[in-house]
Amino acid sequence: MLLTSKRNYSNQYLFLYTTKVIILKTKNMILVTGATGNLGKATIHSLLSRGIAPSDITALVRDEARSAELKSKGLQIKVGDYQDMESLKSAFQGVDKLxxxxxxxxxxxxxxxxxNAINAAREKGVGHIVYTSFDMKNLQQSIMGEEVRYHAYTADYLKQIGTPYTLMNNTMYADMIPILSGKDILNKGIAIPAGDGKTPFLPITEMAETLAVVLTTPGHENKEYVIAAETAFSFAEIAxxxxxxxxxxxxxHQPEVNAYIARLIQIGASEEDAAYIARFCVAIAKGEFDTNKSDVRRLLGRSPVSLKDFLKSIYSSLVEL
Known part of the structure; x- marks a missing residue:
């Protein structure tokens, strides 16, 4: 009888131990690169909102001094740089989804x-890489040249290496509209060389939510999604x-490109940044962002936040001025 009892206790212990191991194995460590940037922080917020434990999220940062907010949330912090393979390999150890x-x-x-990041992830056995690419009609032939072409190179490389991937082709942030439009729109209006081109602007928070869905639900391996609003608008319509x-x-107003660059420099942008923003405007004018595609409803189970509602959240306070 004593032997039987011992055997039963042993079996019960083995069952509990095995169950614990199975539970541990079902957890996925998610690592977010660029974790102190706008999209990285918003995605981490979305992951936490979906019930992912902070201990199951690793934030990759270049400067640990900037990670205090992430540490306070209970996230694991890893320091790494895309130029430093060894730092990436160390950071990706034990990561399931990148x-x-x-x-x-x-x-x-x-x-x-x-x-570098993809190779380090493959070497460390990362099971799924989610990459934030760009949604344009043709990245290879865009007027923006190398400034967007590297997205195509990265996507092609991901498709070749064999590690499961998901491409999240993001449109332009709706959060960019105030930067593109200028500060004093009440008195000066919107002055931007964007012609009549339309863009399906989407807020960063919406993009982050789609990323959180892909990182926490099954069935997204080796797929490509367009993360954009369902309707594209011109700046005349935005006005x-x-x-x-x-x-x-x-x-x-539609100023000449050089005049637009000069105005951006006058209000504090560097020459390089001003020229970069202007090239986005020219790409908008040429309709390069108007791809008429969106997978946001498919991923979120709802329509994206409307552009007008988003603009209200930013500009409604101007009514009181």
Missing amino acids: LLISSSSDIHQRFEQHR DMLSDITGKKITY
């Missing part, structure tokens, strides 16, 4: 940096929306 947010460094280094929101007629 969110590779595209680099913001020198344009000519970006593909090399992405390739009309802002007129409704503020109660004051907002005009839309």
Whole structure:
């Protein structure tokens, strides 16, 4: 009888131990690169909102001094640089899913940096790489040249290496509209060389939510999604929306590109940044962002936040001015 009892206790212990191991194995460690950037922080917020434990999220940062907010949330912090393979290998140890947010460094280094991250992830056995690419009609032939072409190079490389991937082709951030439009729109209107081109602007928070869905639900391996609003708008239409929101007629002007660059420099942008923003405007004018595709409803189970509602959240306070 005593032997039987011991055997039963032993079997019960083995069952509990085995169950614990199975539970541990079902957990997925998610690593978010660019974790202190706008999209990285928003994605981490979305992951936490979906009930992912902070201990199951690793934030990759270049400067640990900037990670205090992430540490306070209970996230694991790893320091790494896309140029430093050893730091990436160390950071990716034990990671199941990698969110590779595209680099913001020198344009000519970006593909090399992405390739470093992908190779390090493959070597460390990362099971799924989610990459934030760009949604345009043709990345290879865009007027923006190398400034967007590296996304195509990265996507092609991901498709070749054999590690399961998901491409998240993001449109332009709706959060960019105030930067593109200028500060004093009530008195000066919107002045931007974007012609009549339309863009399906989407807020960063919406993009982050789609990323969180892909990182936490099955069935996204080796797929490509367009993360954009369902409707594209021109800046003339945006001016009309802002007129409704503020109660004051907002005009839309189309300056020459060089004049636009000069104005950006005058209000504090560097020459390089001003020229970069202007090239986005020219791409908008040529309709390069108007792809008429969106997978947001498919991923979120709802329509994206409307552009007008988003603009209200930013500009409604101007009504009181």
